[in-house]
Amino acid sequence: MEHRLDRIKKELHAKSYKLTPQREATVRVLLEREEDHLSAEDVYLLVKEKAPEIGLATVYRTLELLTELNIVDKINFGDGVSRYDLRKEGAKHSHHHLVCTDCGSVEEIIEDLLDDVEKIVAKEWGFLVKDHRLTFHGICKNCQEKDNEERSE
Amino acid sequence: MEHRLDRIKKELHAKSYKLTPQREATVRVLLEREEDHLSAEDVYLLVKEKAPEIGLATVYRTLELLTELNIVDKINFGDGVSRYDLRKEGAKHSHHHLVCTDCGSVEEIIEDLLDDVEKIVAKEWGFLVKDHRLTFHGICKNCQEKDNEERSE
DNA sequence: TACTAAATAATAATAATTATAACTTAATAA
DNA sequence: TTATTAAGTTATAATTATTATTATTTAGTA
Missing domain, CATH: 3.30.1490.190 (Ferric-uptake regulator, C-terminal dimerisarion domain)
Incomplete structure (x- = not known):
């Protein structure tokens, strides 16, 4: 888990993005709940347990960023919400x-x-x-x- | 085109739904623009040309109904909107x-x-x-x- | 023609997402 | 180190897509 976090850290840095505590907390949630398909709201509520001061918009921005970097996939099963799914390492x-x-x-x-x-x-x-x-x-x-x-x- | 409209009409009747003029106009738009991938809003604007009194909510309801009957597919390419795509006859x-x-x-x-x-x-x-x-x-x-x-x- | 459930228009309401503005933190250069 | 700049953040407002409500109308049928 720490290993994968490190990899993601490096990917962010490679594109000169910072791994802020909020971003780290978000990635940790995604790693912990890898088997789930969390909506932005779900992620927000879980991240709030680790970092209660985080804002919903920050979670959205972070997920957007991770999607851009192909670290997560934004998927949509037909209900109104986008869900975020961690991509397997190297996939x-x-x-x-x-x-x-x-x-x-x-x-x-x-x-x-x-x-x-x-x-x-x-x-x-x-x-x-x-x-x-x-x-x-x-x-x-x-x-x-x-x-x-x-x-x- | 009339043939396919008739088929759809029958499918509605088979499930005891009524073919209202609004529904017919909506289906006509979908048939005419079959190669496109229209959003609900797009459909609404096009239907309005045929039936100016139609409401947006009616278009949503009609598209929902057609989706249920597998006459159209509701698809999502990742932008925020659902798009509606007529299924080929018999597919x-x-x-x-x-x-x-x-x-x-x-x-x-x-x-x-x-x-x-x-x-x-x-x-x-x-x-x-x-x-x-x-x-x-x-x-x-x-x-x-x-x-x-x-x-x- | 009259009846009745179904469908509609015209909102109002909600839910998801994005934009904005003021503030904080981190990185960089002098 | 300190000053400067850029990036990131929160809180909130705004927007967009969609759904619910309610009074009214209509399609299908007896």
């Missing part, structure tokens, strides 16, 4: 998501399943892919099992 | 998009490139895919060519 691309329309859970797929598709897009459309966003909507394993149980009762 | 899935980060253009890919990926997701994660959203961010053909010209000058 070139945003990872994929499985959103269950039944229970609302979000699973992550870290492996990149789109290599072949990107090749097709490059070849057929002449498009130079820099990043992608892939989300599947459907029914997760758990909900399917629940459905089956209910039906057999 | 089960949302189509894919190529967003150019240079000029902002949006191309559509109608073919479904994710069959194989969906099979993997079903097998490995036990996830029952109902729909997907796939967007590539990168540089479009045009912008790449422009870049090359500039560099060789």
Whole structure:
């Protein structure tokens, strides 16, 4: 965790941004809650526990900055809010998501399943892919099992 | 065009929704501007030309309804607005998009490139895919060519 | 034609995000 | 070190997108 914080620190410095205490607190929250998909508001409330004097606008600015540097991905699952998702260290691309329309859970797929598709897009459309966003909507394993149980009762 | 409008009319009736003149005007705008990716505001302004008395909230409600019926897809390219995209007739899935980060253009890919990926997701994660959203961010053909010209000058 | 649930217009309200201004802190140069 | 400048911050105002409310109208139907 400290290691990854250091890396992010260096990335900021490389672009001559400072790692202020507020920014550090924000990054720490993101690292601690890596498996979640926090909204700006969520992040704000969690950061406030570490640094109660922080303002909401600062959190927004920090998340914006981290998005620009590709440290986090700003994603949107269709509800009104943007969510911020830490990118795996060294990953070139945003990872994929499985959103269950039944229970609302979000699973992550870290492996990149789109290599072949990107090749097709490059070849057929002449498009130079820099990043992608892939989300599947459907029914997760758990909900399917629940459905089956209910039906057999 | 009339044919597709009729189909949509029937789909509404099948779920016992009424086809009001406002809804018809909204659907007409979507059909006419199928290649675009209009925001609710855009749709509102265009519908107003046909039906000046329409209210913004009605457009929102209509788009919401059409989204529910899978007649349009509500998509989000990362700017603050939701955009509404008519689904091809009979298509089960949302189509894919190529967003150019240079000029902002949006191309559509109608073919479904994710069959194989969906099979993997079903097998490995036990996830029952109902729909997907796939967007590539990168540089479009045009912008790449422009870049090359500039560099060789 | 009259009825009734559904739909609408015209706001008002809310939620998410961004901009502004005054102040603080940190970095840099003399 | 001190003076100067730039970057970052808080607090708050403003904006933008969207949703809720309420009184009124209308589409589909008996």
